[in-house]
Amino acid sequence: MLAIQNLKTCRRCFNIAEDDLCEICKDLHRDQKIVCVVEEPLDIISLERTGTFKGLYHVLGGVIFGGKDENLKISELIKRIKEEKPEEIILATNPTTEGDATALYLKKKLQEYDVKLTRLARGLSTGSDIEYADEITLSSALNNRRELK
Numbered sequence: 001m002l003a004i005q006n007l008k009t010c011r012r013c014f015n016i017a018e019d020d021l022c023e024i025c026k027d028l029h030r031d032q033k034i035v036c037v038v039e040e041p042l043d044i045i046s047l048e049r050t051g052t053f054k055g056l057y058h059v060l061g062g063v064i065f066g067g068k069d070e071n072l073k074i075s076e077l078i079k080r081i082k083e084e085k086p087e088e089i090i091l092a093t094n095p096t097t098e099g100d101a102t103a104l105y106l107k108k109k110l111q112e113y114d115v116k117l118t119r120l121a122r123g124l125s126t127g128s129d130i131e132y133a134d135e136i137t138l139s140s141a142l143n144n145r146r147e148l149k
């Protein structure tokens with residue numbers, strides 16, 4: 001388990017980490033071609049609990065608020081798209097008004113790149129939080145994700 005006093009931020013995905021890279025980024029058996037974009041590190045814990053997702057993550061650090069994307073790790077995400085060339089980006093922001101607005105905003109920013117953009121299926125009830133969703137609901141939301149065109 002992570003020792004709280006030693007917590008850092010992963011320099012690649014901004015998950016909490018003990019070293020420069022988090023355990024997920026260090027794991028070369030994970031699918032390097034799929035990146036799941038989440039709002040907060042706690043969402044990663046929930047998604048990991050499903051055992052369904054084997055790709056990588058990118059923590060935004062929040063949502064668009066009042067049309068502003070300050071402090072969100074969007075330019076870092078674009079850099080990863082350019083350098084790591086993932087095949088798919090899953091926009092797994094929460095199914096809330098802000099989360100949906102953020103997914104739409106990211107779609108506009110990212111559609112010029114050669115990467116498939118998907119969004120979690122609507123198994124999650126609107127207004128709910130990924131962090132609190134149960135494993136079965138989250139698994140099905142992941143498995144039934146749809147492409148954003």
Ligand SMILES: [Zn+2]
Pocket residue numbers: 010011012013014015021022023024025026
């Ligand atoms: Zn990481």
